[in-house]
Amino acid sequence: MTDTTQQVASLRDSAGPMSAVTGWGLGGRTAAIRSVGLWLALFIILIAIFGPLLAPQNPSAIDFGSRLMGPTARHWFGTDEAGRDVFSRVLEGARITMSSVAVVIACGAAAGVIIGTIAAVVGGIVDELLMRITDIGMAFPPLILALGLSAALGASLRSAIIALAFTWWPRYARLVRAMVADIQNTDYVTAARELGAQRLWIVRRHILPATVGTMLVQVTGDVAAVTLTLAGLSFIGVGAQPPQPEWGAMIADGQTYLPVVWWPVLFPGLALMFTAVSFSLAGDWLRDRYARDGG
Amino acid sequence: MPLLEVSGLSKSYFRGRSGRNAHRVDAVRDVTLHLDAGEILGLVGESGSGKTTTARCIAGLVRPTAGSILFEGKDVLALRAAELRAARRPIRMIFQNPYSSLDPRMSVGEIVAEGLVVNKLATGREDRRERVLAALADVGLPADAYQRRPKAFSGGQRQRIAIARALVVEPRVLICDEVVSSLDVSIQAQICNLLADLRSKRGVAILFIAHDLGVVRQLCHRVAVMSEGSIVETGPTASVLTKPTQAYTQSLVAATPVPDPRHPYVMLKHEHQEAQKSTNGNESP
Amino acid sequence: MTTSADLLSVRELSVSFAIPAGIARAVNDVSLNIRAGERLALVGESGSGKTVTAMSLLGLVRGATTSGQICYGNRDLAALSSKEWRAVRGREIGIVLQDPNSSLNPTMRVRSQVFEALRLAGVSREHRQSEAVSLLGKVGINDPAGILRAYPFQLSGGQQQRVVISIALAQQPKLLIADEPTTALDVKVQAQVMQLLLDLGEQQHMSILLITHDLSVVAGFAGRVAVMYGGRIVELGDTITIFESPQHPYTQGLLRSTPRADADQGTRFDAIPGEVPPATDLPSGCAFRLRCPFAQARCAAELPVLSGMNQAGHLVACHFVGQLEPAKRPAESSDATA
Numbered sequence: 001m002t003d004t005t006q007q008v009a010s011l012r013d014s015a016g017p018m019s020a021v022t023g024w025g026l027g028g029r030t031a032a033i034r035s036v037g038l039w040l041a042l043f044i045i046l047i048a049i050f051g052p053l054l055a056p057q058n059p060s061a062i063d064f065g066s067r068l069m070g071p072t073a074r075h076w077f078g079t080d081e082a083g084r085d086v087f088s089r090v091l092e093g094a095r096i097t098m099s100s101v102a103v104v105i106a107c108g109a110a111a112g113v114i115i116g117t118i119a120a121v122v123g124g125i126v127d128e129l130l131m132r133i134t135d136i137g138m139a140f141p142p143l144i145l146a147l148g149l150s151a152a153l154g155a156s157l158r159s160a161i162i163a164l165a166f167t168w169w170p171r172y173a174r175l176v177r178a179m180v181a182d183i184q185n186t187d188y189v190t191a192a193r194e195l196g197a198q199r200l201w202i203v204r205r206h207i208l209p210a211t212v213g214t215m216l217v218q219v220t221g222d223v224a225a226v227t228l229t230l231a232g233l234s235f236i237g238v239g240a241q242p243p244q245p246e247w248g249a250m251i252a253d254g255q256t257y258l259p260v261v262w263w264p265v266l267f268p269g270l271a272l273m274f275t276a277v278s279f280s281l282a283g284d285w286l287r288d289r290y291a292r293d294g295g
Numbered sequence: 296m297p298l299l300e301v302s303g304l305s306k307s308y309f310r311g312r313s314g315r316n317a318h319r320v321d322a323v324r325d326v327t328l329h330l331d332a333g334e335i336l337g338l339v340g341e342s343g344s345g346k347t348t349t350a351r352c353i354a355g356l357v358r359p360t361a362g363s364i365l366f367e368g369k370d371v372l373a374l375r376a377a378e379l380r381a382a383r384r385p386i387r388m389i390f391q392n393p394y395s396s397l398d399p400r401m402s403v404g405e406i407v408a409e410g411l412v413v414n415k416l417a418t419g420r421e422d423r424r425e426r427v428l429a430a431l432a433d434v435g436l437p438a439d440a441y442q443r444r445p446k447a448f449s450g451g452q453r454q455r456i457a458i459a460r461a462l463v464v465e466p467r468v469l470i471c472d473e474v475v476s477s478l479d480v481s482i483q484a485q486i487c488n489l490l491a492d493l494r495s496k497r498g499v500a501i502l503f504i505a506h507d508l509g510v511v512r513q514l515c516h517r518v519a520v521m522s523e524g525s526i527v528e529t530g531p532t533a534s535v536l537t538k539p540t541q542a543y544t545q546s547l548v549a550a551t552p553v554p555d556p557r558h559p560y561v562m563l564k565h566e567h568q569e570a571q572k573s574t575n576g577n578e579s580p
Numbered sequence: 581m582t583t584s585a586d587l588l589s590v591r592e593l594s595v596s597f598a599i600p601a602g603i604a605r606a607v608n609d610v611s612l613n614i615r616a617g618e619r620l621a622l623v624g625e626s627g628s629g630k631t632v633t634a635m636s637l638l639g640l641v642r643g644a645t646t647s648g649q650i651c652y653g654n655r656d657l658a659a660l661s662s663k664e665w666r667a668v669r670g671r672e673i674g675i676v677l678q679d680p681n682s683s684l685n686p687t688m689r690v691r692s693q694v695f696e697a698l699r700l701a702g703v704s705r706e707h708r709q710s711e712a713v714s715l716l717g718k719v720g721i722n723d724p725a726g727i728l729r730a731y732p733f734q735l736s737g738g739q740q741q742r743v744v745i746s747i748a749l750a751q752q753p754k755l756l757i758a759d760e761p762t763t764a765l766d767v768k769v770q771a772q773v774m775q776l777l778l779d780l781g782e783q784q785h786m787s788i789l790l791i792t793h794d795l796s797v798v799a800g801f802a803g804r805v806a807v808m809y810g811g812r813i814v815e816l817g818d819t820i821t822i823f824e825s826p827q828h829p830y831t832q833g834l835l836r837s838t839p840r841a842d843a844d845q846g847t848r849f850d851a852i853p854g855e856v857p858p859a860t861d862l863p864s865g866c867a868f869r870l871r872c873p874f875a876q877a878r879c880a881a882e883l884p885v886l887s888g889m890n891q892a893g894h895l896v897a898c899h900f901v902g903q904l905e906p907a908k909r910p911a912e913s914s915d916a917t918a
Contacts, residue, residue, distance in 0.1 A: 536841055
């Protein structure tokens, strides 16, 4: 194929399934929509880092005199049942949620990459063994594991994080193993072997860099999933405990006052939705970008 | 003494589960050939003939099931690990597909330097850089290619990069596995000229694997014809391709189209029917 | 101008794509005609625009800006809607592509795929098996019943390509477009498949447009040849004339670069220096001028028009037609450019 034909083909492929029906996506509107996700995701990360410094009130400041007041100029998101400023709590919650998610994904990805790479590079019985362990890991539902851990270690954000990290690494292991197995068969790895390169060199110089693109896409998309799962665990009580302003926990606290007092539930809910959608879109955009540039 | 001497080389693969249902495929059967210093030996055959597997055995990518490979008199197959790598250093392979044989994430400079780095052949970064630039010049690429990525280059230019990668470690033998088969005709001619120049200027011997008899005819001193894992005929290119003695070679030559409209290459009807009877049944998936 | 013997007449076809690197002008003002029952070869290297031209004849180019006319019968194919195209594709114009492995659905048996083609040809269910067997026999398959039962991966490359040809022929189209049909096949199988196409073309009085980069294949197969470069036709004429007295420097260079099995060992390969220009960045005037040994100032300023020479039907797009010594060899300087 000529370089031109290759470019046109890859452009068409990266436009997504809808483009076949609508004819859009050939480098125009849908791409622009998705890049918004990237900016929003970056915005959320900034909020997570700097948000609590910008909080107008102390998120833990209890004030029974102004409990359950609606949004006003002083309390943009209103106050909760203990009189705390919901807006400040949402900002603090951003830091708690995002840092927890970061820990879960970092541990899961690190473990997954190591296990997947060893399995694919060493092969044979080691591969079989590691993949069967991965299968077992994949069979664990996050919820059950979290409940079990909270029973053993006591319900807390820390046990939720450990539980999630344990359930998240298998998908990375599988993904990386498949990628590495493919990359090992490429001509350029064969060429490196022919030059006399040893396994460690090939892994460091050729294989791992090739996985960065896909991993980045996967990780970004997973932020959305892990955020929601973590919030869910906090909601049912096995994650963050009061008075931590984790969004899921805030929703759990506020739901008894629904529907008249809607603000302690709506705003953390919106924050969750905003985060999940942004990171999802960002993940899609990254995937398209890598598909087009050939990774 | 020939530079490279291959004797009784065999490679068998086992498909399916071992034991009862083991299905043996003999990719290479008892192949014997030699390559003298400064010569270009062509290795031709159709797909499945075993020419690529033979090349990979010589390059050290595949371990043969039997046979010996003598390079400069030493039996390479009797060596292990570090000794083996050192003995094989003067033999370099260049692959067919220029779009997949270069790591898209590395710069051209890094790609060409890899052989030096991996084998610790340079005395430092400066030395490495100089050697890479010299190799790039030898293959006709400009110095500014050093920082660029492979995707900025066309197929023919990428093959030059691949050749530079092989040249930078000062090889004595180049194994070219169908290196011009996926290139356009005018570019193919450029690369063939480059290989011929490298042979005359640097004295490298070349094992040239191809399926296009025309290219082989013009480039190679001698040619070996392979079919179904074995060598069917060997000899000086001119005689083997003009007056082949073996039936297989004759059919191969007869089927090769010639760019001359007064000699229509599509065979006359009765020849075609003969060919169809014999090959239609033998076509293997 | 369409004469009565013309099956298909392409007039000033231009196709361009908007890609990240810019506007790719893949096909520029291509005009050619295919007569009933003739074999025309469209020759060019990668990037010449030959495949996009062929795909345009079948309306298979998406996301492109197209202008010009494709006159087939009394219809302009370039103006057809996708619904109208369905009546033309397969029925009037068939196609055979390069890689038979990806032309056939690997999850369906050969039988299902051939039956699908026969269904479109209007063959009733009861007759499909016998028709399929006869169709496969026509393309030279020895054991039609066995092949029909098989999956594509169980067949050899040559057998797969024969199946593809039989599917293309099921509706008895008047024109068959073959885009590099034998490039992926071994040389002996290649000869058989080309012979097959030749025989079928004659038996069914079907025109064949052969797209290829291989001049050797063209020499024994096509009656007329069109040479493309930079999205334009640079030379057009009957095969013997093109091969024996090529007038365009690119055609001359291409013929000289083609290796011959009767050449002498050790002779230098005649290469055309430089690289094919990308469709996004074609040189002004004549696209070949940067690699042409005869280029002058006029070549950059003025686009040469494809026009006739004394011999009927031999068209060349060069300002200096007939004034160039055909045997002139390009200088043997460095072959590569950045």
